[in-house]
Amino acid sequence: MVTLGRLFLTLTFLCAATYAEASSSYSSRTSTESLRILKRMEYKEGIPNGLLHAISLVETNIGQTEKYKPWPYTIRINRHTGKTINDIDDAFTFLDYLIDLGFKNFDLVVDDNTFYSLSAINLEDVLTQNPDAKSITISARSTIKYLKNKKDAENAINNLVDNEWYDFKIGIMQLNYQMVKNSTQDISDALNAYDNINIMVKQLKKIRTQHTWWESVGQYHSKKPAKAKRYVKNVWSMYQRVHKIKVR
Numbered sequence: 001m002v003t004l005g006r007l008f009l010t011l012t013f014l015c016a017a018t019y020a021e022a023s024s025s026y027s028s029r030t031s032t033e034s035l036r037i038l039k040r041m042e043y044k045e046g047i048p049n050g051l052l053h054a055i056s057l058v059e060t061n062i063g064q065t066e067k068y069k070p071w072p073y074t075i076r077i078n079r080h081t082g083k084t085i086n087d088i089d090d091a092f093t094f095l096d097y098l099i100d101l102g103f104k105n106f107d108l109v110v111d112d113n114t115f116y117s118l119s120a121i122n123l124e125d126v127l128t129q130n131p132d133a134k135s136i137t138i139s140a141r142s143t144i145k146y147l148k149n150k151k152d153a154e155n156a157i158n159n160l161v162d163n164e165w166y167d168f169k170i171g172i173m174q175l176n177y178q179m180v181k182n183s184t185q186d187i188s189d190a191l192n193a194y195d196n197i198n199i200m201v202k203q204l205k206k207i208r209t210q211h212t213w214w215e216s217v218g219q220y221h222s223k224k225p226a227k228a229k230r231y232v233k234n235v236w237s238m239y240q241r242v243h244k245i246k247v248r
Helices: 004-023 028-045 051-060 088-101 120-128 150-162 177-183 187-191 193-208 213-221 225-244
Strands: 074-077 080-085 106-110 113-118 136-140 143-146 168-170
Touching: 028 051, 028 193, 051 074, 051 193, 051 213, 051 225, 074 150, 080 088, 088 120, 088 136, 088 150, 106 120, 113 120, 150 168, 150 187, 168 177, 168 187, 177 187, 177 193, 187 193, 193 213, 213 225
Parallel strands: none
Antiparallel strands: 074 143, 074 168, 080 136, 106 113, 106 136
């Protein structure tokens, strides 16, 4: 069995590798301008210096890659809890659907056997080796896409919506789809750094009227105390790192 520690290290490595590979061809100008917008918004709205920056790095997982410039064309596809299937052909069809959505990492239960963190190819191998399986459960792990430009990000969003999958986050502050839909007529607006940050700041400042800044950060993430506390801890750690470096 794969331990939680090993799974965390694996996911961190995959995220870092994905971002490193993607960022090598990305526009430094876009990333730098996004950071400037973050800093200007902090100043304009009276938000502690570096707080929005830290939240962005935590939300997009870019901070785990030892990179400190935000990226506006980030899409996170949240975990698909999956479903149980009784036919091997239907299992392959369901896997194709998950792949089309953009998922890359899967968990699989075949009868009484459980397999964690499989690639699509490895999952297909297991299915092929179990053609007579009576019960197959496939779930997909959350995945983050760092798209090269706005057009690619728009295409990714359209693909998710066309496939009726709405559980995903968009942009520099990782706004969930429903929040964006309720805030703007054009979903692609959330790929603009200013618009994305502005939507998030409105929500954060609304919470701030009744809480401290750090309590507001936790409440923004989750109403559940344990999740809020864990999130604040992550943002605080990133906040300290942001203040120790010079990002230009």
